[in-house]
Amino acid sequence: xxxxxxxxxxxxxxxxxxxxxxxxxxxxxxxxxxxxxxxxxxxxxxxxxxxxxxxxxxxxxxxxxxxxxxxxxxxxxxxxxxxxxxxxxxxxxxxxxxxxxxxxxxxxxxxxxxxxxxxxxxxxxxxxxxxxxxxxxxxxxxxxxxxxxxxxxxxxxxxxxxxxxx
Numbered sequence: 001x002x003x004x005x006x007x008x009x010x011x012x013x014x015x016x017x018x019x020x021x022x023x024x025x026x027x028x029x030x031x032x033x034x035x036x037x038x039x040x041x042x043x044x045x046x047x048x049x050x051x052x053x054x055x056x057x058x059x060x061x062x063x064x065x066x067x068x069x070x071x072x073x074x075x076x077x078x079x080x081x082x083x084x085x086x087x088x089x090x091x092x093x094x095x096x097x098x099x100x101x102x103x104x105x106x107x108x109x110x111x112x113x114x115x116x117x118x119x120x121x122x123x124x125x126x127x128x129x130x131x132x133x134x135x136x137x138x139x140x141x142x143x144x145x146x147x148x149x150x151x152x153x154x155x156x157x158x159x160x161x162x163x164x165x166x
Contacts (some may be wrong), residue, residue: 004028005040012042015118023048023098023119027060029071029112034062036071036115052096059163060088067115070103077103080128095120100125 008026015024023045028035041049062071066154069075079101082090093101098119106114122142126131128141128155 003013008040009043012040014047014077016042016044020047020121021045021118022121023093023096023117024056025049025117026106026114027117028114029062030059034068034072035059036062036067048096048098052092052098054089054092066090070115071112074105074107076105079103080125085109086150089117098122 006146012026015021021042025045026040028039029036036059038054038056041054048086060067062068062118066077066079066085067089070077073086079085079090080100082101083094083099085091085094090101099122100120102116102118102120105112106116118121124133129142135143
């Protein structure tokens with residue numbers, strides 16, 4: 001069936017299966033309001049959603065809390081350190097042990113109708129912080145992530161891919 005919840009589940013499942021992410025969910029913009037409602041959480045993201053107290057159909061205000069850039073302005077937002085943010089969603093993701101996030105606007109006919117939230121693998125964040133990995137996440141994923149060997153030694157000496165993505 002091709003309805004929006006099923007489409008979101010296919011998208012999130014594909015992101016979790018093919019581009020290792022630690023967490024993924026979709027919020028939809030509430031018509032005529034500056035709020036968004038949770039529409040879908042990726043199948044592998046359910047446990048983290050529970051730990052982050054992200055509830056089905058929850059509503060979040062979109063104002064000067066950082067989500068406005070994504071939902072109201074249609075801007076792709078990469079937050080390299082969500083631990084420093086005080087608004088609701090990043091704070092809850094931080095409590096679940098996550099440290100960075102990407103907020104991507106979902107746009108149809110120049111109108112933002114929702115937001116995709118993706119948390120890249122924490123191994124990338126750890127390596128970026130420890131070594132200042134200069135080439136970005138896409139390069140890391142395409143060239144380094146599936147090397148199946150110790151890399152980035154002597155610190156932090158991480159074997160990639162990490163166990164939680166296998």
